[in-house]
Amino acid sequence: MKTKNLFVVIAVLATTMMLSSCGDSKEEQTKMISPDRVNLVGTHSNLLEVTDSVKVLLVKVDNNEKKWTIKAIVPISNTTFWKNVPGTNTKAKEYFTSSMGNACSSFIDANDSEVLGGGMQWDKLESILSANEYKTVKLELQARYSLFSEYEVDYKTAKAAFDKIDGMELSELDLTKAWRAEETSTSHSSSKSYDVDLDDAIDQYERAVDAASKALDMLDRL
Numbered sequence: 001m002k003t004k005n006l007f008v009v010i011a012v013l014a015t016t017m018m019l020s021s022c023g024d025s026k027e028e029q030t031k032m033i034s035p036d037r038v039n040l041v042g043t044h045s046n047l048l049e050v051t052d053s054v055k056v057l058l059v060k061v062d063n064n065e066k067k068w069t070i071k072a073i074v075p076i077s078n079t080t081f082w083k084n085v086p087g088t089n090t091k092a093k094e095y096f097t098s099s100m101g102n103a104c105s106s107f108i109d110a111n112d113s114e115v116l117g118g119g120m121q122w123d124k125l126e127s128i129l130s131a132n133e134y135k136t137v138k139l140e141l142q143a144r145y146s147l148f149s150e151y152e153v154d155y156k157t158a159k160a161a162f163d164k165i166d167g168m169e170l171s172e173l174d175l176t177k178a179w180r181a182e183e184t185s186t187s188h189s190s191s192k193s194y195d196v197d198l199d200d201a202i203d204q205y206e207r208a209v210d211a212a213s214k215a216l217d218m219l220d221r222l
Contacts (some may be wrong), residue, residue: 023141025064026155029058033167038074039112042173044100047085047129051075051136056107061152069151070116070143072168077136078128079127085175096175098130103172105141110166116143116170119151129175141168169178 016083033054040048052075061067087096103125105118118141127133141149143161 005201022025023036026060026068029162031056031162031165033072037167039108039167039169040173041149041169041171041172042100042103044175045170045173047078047080047175048076048125048170049079050172051077054168056162056165058158064103066154067152068155069153070109070158070162070165072105072118072139072141073103074139074170076139076170077135078131079136081132082130083132084156090178090180092180094177097174097178098126100129100141100173101176102123102174103170105139105176106169107143107161107165107169108167109164110167110168112167113167115161115164115195116145118143118168144174171206 005198033056035050035053038050038054042052047134053076055073057071057073059069059071061069082098085096088098089095090132099122101122103120103122105120106114107116107118109144110117120141121139124137128137145157
């Protein structure tokens with residue numbers, strides 16, 4: 001009877017240890033997010049579209065068990081050739097460039113509330129916006145855990161955030177505006193300045209010649 005009870009105790013302990021071990025396991029994970037769960041927000045958000053599912057990953061940093069991060073891979077493309085985008089004529093006094101320098105990202109939950117902020121690859125955005133062909137790139141966006149760009153945390157913190165993520169938001173999708181320099185005005189100003197300097201030089205030359213002439217007259221009288 002005692003032997004039987006001993007086996008029961010051992011079995012319970014073994015099961016408890018197994019459950020505990022499973023609970024402490026740290027595994028990299030991946031989940032997919034539908035394109036319609038990615039919100040594009042901004043004046044020129046219509047120039048972009050998410051073309052396929054977004055992959056969200058919970059991964060170790062440099063294979064270090066103590067450092068974890070969340071990343072998203074977002075396939076995105078242009079909807080309009082750059083030459084057809086209104087307001088991009090560089091000969092105008094002001095015009096839009098193909099940059100979206102304020103664009104940012106965030107990871108959101110099922111209620112569209114922000115779970116974590118994220119980074120942005122502005123160079124990739126510019127590469128598709130400026131294209132005169134349909135082009136798709138994969139934005140690789142890393143989650144940020146604080147305003148000070150903390151991208152790496154412990155597993156428990158990262159996993160809790162990962163479980164809440166149900167979508168993404170790309171915001172401030174506004175083209176950067178540029179202004180053309182007033183070349184005519186600048187040129188006129190430079191020309192005017194040059195004319196004034198030349199007149200002064202001529203006056204000085206004439207005064208020097210006049211002074212020299214008077215000196216020669218005085219010598220002739222001696």
